[in-house]
Amino acid sequence: AVDANVLIYERTKEELRAGKSLGKAIADGYGNAFSAIFDSNLTSIITGVVLFYFGTGPIRGFATTMIIGLVASFLTAVFLTRIVYEALLAKDKLKNVTFTTSITKDLLTNPKINFLAARKVGYLIPAGIIVLGAISMSTIGLNNGIDFTGGRNYVVRFDQDVKTDEVRDMLDAQLDGSVSVIQIGTPDQVRVSTNYKIDDSDPSVDQEIESKLFEGVKSLLPAGTTLDQFTGQYIQSSQKVGPSMADDIKNAAILAVIFAMICMAAYILLRFRDISFSVGAFASVAVTTLCIISFYTLLWKVLPFSMEVDQTFIAAILTIIGYSINDTVVVFDRIRETIGLYPKRDRYQVINDALNSTLCRTFNTSLTTLVVVLCIFILGGATIRSFTFAILLGIIIGTYSTLFVATPIAYELQKKKINKKAAAEAGK
Template identity: 35%
Template structure:
């Protein structure tokens, strides 16, 4: 990575572009979430999942149409692993009756093609609600602990606020992307336990990348006391650029291999990780660090006013005492 050995990019000077892009992504993500709603998997809403194996490939659209007529409601149906396997998801929790209905309907619709249910899963609505609440609490608790850790490590609240805002930024965009693309891409993109595990992994990865840059900012602030805060932050990003790019690329390539060859079950998980790695690298450079600059400027701008208020209060108190 000799290209980044003497990097001198003006990231902070272009922070408005980063804010603008993030604003567009956040707006689109929130719009998708509010319009379509969170697409929970059966882990978090209850229901049944069946994997049906066919002797010969079948059309997903034809199978979905047949099942909609047989079950009285349209289930989720998508390819699972190969063109000869179909994953069927429905909110019905009577898995034995569901298995019988699905087998009978598909056998009648595709004569001469063998139909076999090779996997069934069922989760009750009460247990699904408990799992949903536990997942939310785990995510919120991890964000809280991370914020406290950053505050203790760097001894100032602007670092903690910057990290917390960046992590929330990343999570909203990923959830919005999964909500928007659910049913479009040919693999499971429901929000379930697997995806929550991906979220927590992304939080850890993004945090690690951000702390590396923050540590360099703290070091440069102690060494270069004569230069401005903007230059310190910009120099720190450039100095860690080589490490950031190498780590992100190598991790992304490993996860990409998992996405391509890990099977249908891991596609949603690995896809979320790939997006999270790219987004975490972007948000460290264009969100976390620029926020440090802007919050410090705001803090410094408020200091004279606060000092003036304190002096005014002291004068008032002395006048009363006199």
């Protein structure tokens, strides 16, 4: 939601630096930022629709909330805040507003970074991460959750705080080692996941596993607790995902991610009428997605929290696809605007200027979003830590991909097109 506000205020600051009056600067700030805000919100809504269509249960709820939030924040940022500003301007109550502070007044006002000169190194870094991820995928693999492997989940609440390592050790022998235990919410509650006898459809297997759970954790229960008491009072919920259902969920998740990336590329092509922008956007979201997956296969045995790859992880990936495309759309919108004003200007200069002129907005949006997600990561509890970690990675990698993947690729393709046109004209 902060993205639209940052865009408007950054454009307003540019207009003020150009010498316009406050009223004119605010009006032009809203007007010039509108197309980028509209495109970035609509691309995020598209990923939300994809998520709703392919997701199930809580994931659909998340997608619905995201879509409602996007529509609400768009209306608030574009229309309601403007009404407030116009009302305050009419009453002469905004005379001293500068949209800056003493600290940020000169922050990234005229950066001269040559992004395109560093594009080859920019390509190599994510390529290296993806190659390492591919090697790790073929050797270590991903920590696939029950959604993708099939299995059973049990949420168990004890009368006292427990340690997940101790609970796992107790259950390993009972369930032949195919068990994972993570803390959920409070220290006295854990989620036990197991693939034990998942291929066996006999109803008695459910009772067998509950009995094994009971025998494994009996020492953590009050003396005299029976199996019936354990299943009735201590097991808070249970869930079973069969192998065929897991395969269906996994296939739907892969389709959802691919379909979302194709939708992004198609929308960019529709809006910008240039295949170079479309290819750059697709490459950016693909690189971001593959880098996140690479980090998950490289780190899941190292980091001290669960990094399961399940439907929630796919929701994070789709959210990041929508988020990372926002940065790309803003830069592409500025390139299109500059080309419209100066069609004969050198394309290398146009694209570098666009990246530099939108850098403050990129920095502000990424930093504010990062702070929010970091708070959720630290304070949000174990159940969503894997989700928020994927979002954290996505914000960093998505911002990098806009600067060093999407825009440079668009430049390479545009340069070829311009050179080809020049060669054809010279031949005439």
